[in-house]
């Protein structure tokens with residue numbers, strides 16, 4: 001009989017829901033985020049995993065967590081999760097959570113149609129987007145989530161669109177336009193905030209999504225620094241922590257120190273030669289937009305309809 | 307035959323329905339509670355029929371790709387799901403088709419065949435959409451009548467669940483989807499008794515966490531899983547016959563994977579699937595009146611390829627032609643290729659020709675079938691090296707090594 005660390009009571013991980021044995025790169029920023037997600041969501045959950053690096057976070061032959069894992073072909077995971085949630089509802093199994101877990105490539109690009117579809121149908125699914133800003137499982141190519149100016153493995157330095165002419169997609173804004181119940185950004189470096197947002201998300205029956213920027217070793221940093229890099233993404237304002245209820249009500253959940261952008265970029269090879277002035281302008285404009293939206297008061301009726 | 311034992315046969319009513327309505331009814335009477343849909347001609351008729359049902363929750367998806375993905379999720383959640391499509395919709399699903407079969411989920415999907423956007427757009431019937439899925443591990447049944455569509459939808463559910471493989475139930479677009487015929491619809495209770503509860507041996511269960519559909523550790527594991535699927539597709543011939551026995555006892559209709567018509571003493575045999583059989587049967591009837599020994603062998607499935615039944619019905623010395631409402635560019639008709647490869651070494655001394663007909667919805671008339679019969683009567687082994695085409699201009703042949711000019 002095979003026992004898990006928690007069944008054996010091995011401390012300090014005996015209460016963990018995500019155990020050792022995964023196959024991610026040592027130091028992968030996504031894995032600590034995933035551990036926190038599983039901890040909060042609890043074991044009565046089904047995770048639909050879109051093709052991505054998560055294929056190595058959950059090996060195929062044994063189970064490194066106490067939830068059920070279902071791998072899907074790349075673009076199909078969102079709609080599969082919706083179908084499962086429909087079946088569970090028909091069968092009266094309403095105490096179980098259906099999660100769709102995707103990379104940025106899955107959510108921003110190849111699966112965007114499916115994500116939009118289940119948002120429009122308000123599927124009772126929790127979506128976790130692990131945004132490592134590129135197609136990392138295939139070695140680090142450009143996705144719709146790659147910041148402008150970065151040379152990835154699929155970017156031709158000589159033929160690329162000028163950095164000023166291309167921008168990273170803003171996933172939360174895309175989904176806010178669907179007016180879904182709950183959207184949030186979060187970070188593995190802010191575990192209490194992540195935990196609180198997941199708990200809030202799960203109070204909603206319907207579509208909810210938590211968008212987490214995690215640090216990937218393909219960014220070119222020392223493997224011990226994944227959490228520091230993730231923290232700096234927040235503190236420099238690159239990754240604002242906020243939530244949107246009903247697609248309208250914005251709330252900033254953390255006021256960063258606005259550390260210089262260079263503190264974040266200096267640690268990573270991928271920013272070599274990137275025009276930081278453009279990125280700084282993006283950050284400033286984004287924050288201005290978010291503050292404007294967060295300050296806006298909505299009449300009570302709009303709140304209720306959310 | 308079970309008809310002689312009226313005690314066992316469920317009561318039924320005769321109703322005039324289209325093939326599309328027959329398909330929707332089969333799902334509904336089987337107790338399917340949910341459907342994921344996306345419109346495409348000619349399948350839309352099924353969708354519009356089912357939308358009128360109070361009992362089925364019909365969910366409009368955003369594409370066929372996501373419709374079948376959601377249907378997969380419904381099966382993972384332990385429920386049957388109705389799903390049906392045509393043409394472009396089916397090929398858009400193709401990535402998920404492999405996944406469904408590989409996951410061994412017994413999904414049953416309806417297809418009203420329509421020609422693909424190859425050389426042009428058209429709405430006409432042609433089987434290349436479903437046959438494009440030939441290698442996925444999905445079983446594929448083909449119907450000629452609305453009754454066939456109704457019966458095979460129910461049979462497919464039971465067979466799929468017995469062998470843990472998904473199944474397509476196909477019929478020619480318009481000829482079947484839109485034409486009304488009188489068919490026999492059994493009582494709901496009997497249909498429910500026949501299909502039973504969905505039974506899948508291994509489903510996700512949060513009280514027993516496990517991982518589904520991940521990466522294999524060794525190539526050998528992948529090899530073994532693939533070989534196993536092949537064996538189960540072949541084995542589904544026998545499973546079908548067992549399931550069909552239960553069907554016959556309950557509903558009084560004997561269903562097989564091939565249906566012989568005037569085959570007993572036939573010297574010339576035409577094999578065909580779907581609506582093509584109608585014109586061929588008509589011509590066979592006329593020829594029989596003239597004393598010509600012609601027969602029709604209707605093909606009701608390509609997966610499983612009904613080799614067992616073919617071997618029983620075909621005899622050495624016969625001359626046969628397989629009619630295909632489909633074409634694999636560079637090879638010829640797909641049923642013909644499959645059957646001639648499978649029969650090699652099993653039936654000796656058989657002249658077996660292939661003839662492509664009806665592409666894009668070109669009508670196959672009994673007279674055209676007659677032209678083919680005359681050609682077959684005069685043909686010999688040499689004609690086996692040709693791919694024949696029968697269209698509105700008549701019969702012509704292309705050699706397999708012919709130079710393009």
Ligand SMILES: Cc1ncc(C[n+]2csc(CCOP(=O)(O)OP(=O)(O)O)c2C)c(N)n1
Nearest residue numbers: 051052053074103104105106134135136137
């Ligand atoms: C249809 C299809 N195209 C391409 C691939 C190859 N592929 C596997 S994972 C992946 C990239 C995943 O990127 P992302 O979704 O951002 O997740 P990450 O690996 O970065 O976590 C690609 C391109 C595939 N599995 N399926």
Ligand code: SF4
Nearest residue numbers: 024025028053216217
């Ligand atoms: S490539 Fe990046 S995201 Fe993938 S496992 Fe390694 S560190 Fe994690």
